[in-house]
Amino acid sequence: MSSAETEAAADFVAPGAARDWRGLRRALPLGLLLAVAFVIVPLAGTDYWFNAILIPFLIMALAGLGLNLLMGYAGQASLGTGAFMATGAYATYNLLLRLPDIPLPISLVLGGLIAGAVGVVVGLPSLRIKGFYLLASTLAAQFLLEWIFNQYGWFSNYSTSSSISAPKLAILGQDLSSPVGRYLMTLTAVVAIAAVAARLVKSQTGRAWSAVRDMDTAAAVIGVPVARSKLSAFFVGAAVCGVAGALWAFAYLGTVDARSFGLDRSFQVMFIIIVGGMGSIAGNFIGSAFIVLLPILLSQVSDRLFGGTVDAGQLANLQRIAFGALIIWFLIKEPAGLAALAERGWRRLRPSGTAGPERGSRPGNTGKIF
Template sequence: MSSVFHPLPAGFDPAPVTLVARRLPWGLILLLGLALGVLPWWGNDYWLNAILIPFLVLSLAGLGLNLLTGYAGQTSVGSAGFMAVGAFATYGLLLRVPQLPLPLAFAGGGLIAAGVGFVFGIPSGRIKGFYLMVTTLAAQFFLEWVFVKFPWFYNNASSGTISAPRLVVLGQDISGPVGRYLLTLVSVVLLTWVAHNLVRSQVGRNWMAIRDMDTAAAVIGIRVDHYKRLAFAASAFYLGIAGALWAFAYLGTASASSFDINRSFQILFIIIIGGMGSIAGSFIGAAFISLLPIFLNQAGQVLLGGSMDPGQLQNLQKVIFGVLIITFLIREPEGLARLLGTLRGRLAVWPLRF
């Protein structure tokens, strides 16, 4: 029996279709459709303001730190300091250049944070490990001190805080919960797409080579010092925009204490629990950090017959985070992202093997 061959139409190239299918799996398309088309109109103000917006901003901050620590292998505990730079720089641009569009102000704040990150990344060419971590810790305290000591950064306000101006994009006021959520979502999706392509580019491959063994990377011709500083700048850019979103889209008002050392440790916990060297791990870790307090509060209502005391809830969170961090660092350094990937692989061949 002869087979019938149906040729493809003239000019049809299946490669782009295959490429899109690979880059945008159906699960991701469904998730984006849900986030853009359903949640803004069906989610209430509590879900938008208290859960979704902080989750997205923390995911972006975790992604920024993951570029530096997970992909480039450079330890940092100064993430919140760079978030503060982005927040105060964006505020200054909106205050002193009022005709500047909001997206450009956010980008400008991110670029200023990138410049500061590049400067603090200069020592990474000579020191590494614990000593580099101490350097970034010094950057955290120094940046906090700067934004407290000099009133110019918060326009000499007696409260020492910055307040979000009216958020306008293309002539539309987006100061409401839905507008701020969409602003955050679009920013996070766009920057995640950029990071996805960045880590698969030559720059990302050089970062991973430096992370695995910087001496070998230097031997094969990679400019190690240059790419380390570039990793600090890229990380600070993401953290700067995350700080601006944290101040303007989530809190509405912020001070230097909004970006203290506890925030830096929170972002570090996100990538340790979610998975270092994984873009998805940043979102998984942020979801865990954001939803754990709600889960513990609900569990307290069921088990104890009432809501848990805030102090007890905070202490319980610290205990759980500490246990999880120790467990992941010892048993699974790649975090929840690796565990979920393993589970998905086993389900793919179930019931033959599990």
């Protein structure tokens, strides 16, 4: 009996049990991955891996998730990711500074909510404009918010350099300032937010976002609240980016500086969702791994081939050329990103008859991974 016939027979005899088994089989790889991330990696990882690779990888994946909810699922163009990250970082810093009794996790959540409120304000033009014009308005917000944080000393507690050191990281009296502690704090936040996002995109809100993304006029005709859907996407996306910004400042850099969240950061996050795949939760992690590891790989290859004779500026230019070429390639050849490639490869490796229906390559239709 073939595998397809076996599954059909199982469904006929005990459809509920068969569905539970298939759900368990899909969840098992993710459970093993989380076990490795929470148990094995803290025991085997080095300070270099935590500080230079794992922590920035997780935070950039979280920022990519925020932008992906806004662009990949709701179809709202944005170049204000850096501004949302800076808002979350400064908001969390001031909450910890001025309300020291608030626990760190609550401060992170509140900082994200404040960034979400700013995202709603930035998203108001989306009710009237779309596409390039909306992109330009979010770009203006990026420059405006960056200027405000640098101009007004209250946000940085009147530091002369507009840059302040992050407060001590501790939860329930446990010091998290070590590389392992910062990694576990970041990993916990990323896993929790990603799980909520995965449920959200499958909910009625997520379906409304998809309808607005595909055609907002048709969505309005069938009764989808277009304005509320757009603003909710800006709120959720900016809130997630705000938490990512706070983690970037506290768990990675150890300092809060608006210059760390400039336009380059917004483009970097956009590259993550283009390379990883728009409309895919797992694509954010794939794209972040690509963006974080590629510069390290290029540096290692340069040192091996040229013995360190390549100037750092030339190496940075080569990285930009490689990024640009890859972005163009993905936009032309594989607009659904690496997540779609991974899903098709996984489908080919599975036994015949268990792969399920084929999905199209449109961004937003590749989100079954994760």
